Amino acid sequence: MYRNQELYNFLKENSRNLTEEWHENINKQNTAGVYASNDPDVVHALKEQNHEFHLHFIELFKKEEGEFFQDFKPWIEKIASDVEHVKTPIQFVIKEFKNVRNQYFDYIRRFAELHPEIARKEVDIWSDIILKEMDEVILRFIETSFKYSQGVLKAQQETINELSAPVISLSNHQGLLPLIGDIDTTRAKMILENTLHQCSQRDIHHLFVDLSGVAMIDTMVAHQIFQLLNALKLIGVKATLSGMRPEIAQTAVQLGISFKEIDIKTNLAQAIDKGK
Structure with a gap:
């Protein structure tokens, strides 16, 4: 020692x-x-x-x-x-x-x-x-x-x-969710969680979800997106879908997803104009 x-x-x-x-x-x-x-x-x-x-x-x-x-x-x-x-x-x-x-x-x-x-x-x-x-x-x-x-x-x-699913606040309690790029299952789940949180936090009553920047999605992601639309309805947010490409529509049909209760517009400009 x-x-x-x-x-x-x-x-x-x-x-x-x-x-x-x-x-x-x-x-x-x-x-x-x-x-x-x-x-x-x-x-x-x-x-x-x-x-x-x-x-x-x-x-x-x-x-x-x-x-x-x-x-x-x-x-x-x-x-x-x-x-x-x-x-x-x-x-x-x-x-x-x-x-x-x-x-x-x-x-x-x-x-x-x-x-x-x-x-x-x-x-x-x-x-x-x-x-x-x-x-x-x-x-x-x-x-x-x-x-x-x-x-x-x-x-x-x-x-x-969070940045890949930004909810942009518009006037009159309206918001815009522009989806761009490839969406995998992980990102789709994050979009669902973030969007619901941001709509609640920003007091958004009507959300425009634009898919024009998304070229292709698989069946799982399509299911997640339509889950988002249903979840928005449950928390009292009206959702309008725009910019859906034929490929995405075909995937949704193959999944057996019904468009009857979904507000769909051809493009974002038309959706926002109708939402006024």
Whole structure:
């Protein structure tokens, strides 16, 4: 335990040297992202992040593993969501973790040279600890990065889905839902949910659903669209359908969907004009 404290003090005293040596030895020709940057602000931030890493990592010689990782967690989460690191391919981030790990092996040898009385077995124990805990740090970083990326993708997809079914408010409690592009089953379900929510939120009594921007839909999507029209009726919103292409009409007929109770107009201009 006494030797652990001495090693801890040695590494802490050299924490800035660890950072400077690490950054100086980065081969900018064989890396990418944040590690290849020459921007002074980016470089400064990167060095500070690396130094913070050392201040956390050397605590493994003082703390129990559970406490060690609990205190390390905020740093891992910060780097996993850092803009510059997010833009850096994960293999280059892992490569630098391994380079830092090798630095620790080197510094342990330096420490042992300063203290000839230290047995080889003790050096091996320290090396095994560093290897084990660094691998665990890398694993936790990868897991945290993945969760962050998944969260970002989910948020982006939700935004895209919301924008893909925009209800445009018109006068006299009227609204317009212009559907454009390909519609798959997932998007069709999102359109149904978003449209009902927006009509209720904006107090829309009459919604014009325009399909002129939709070239083709499959039977499942056609069913979803007509479910939307029925759902609108249930919440007291009158729906007028316009811009239906022959291909879409044919699909609806094949499904056995009845047009009797659906207000249909040839084009959007006609629908809005009749809705006045």
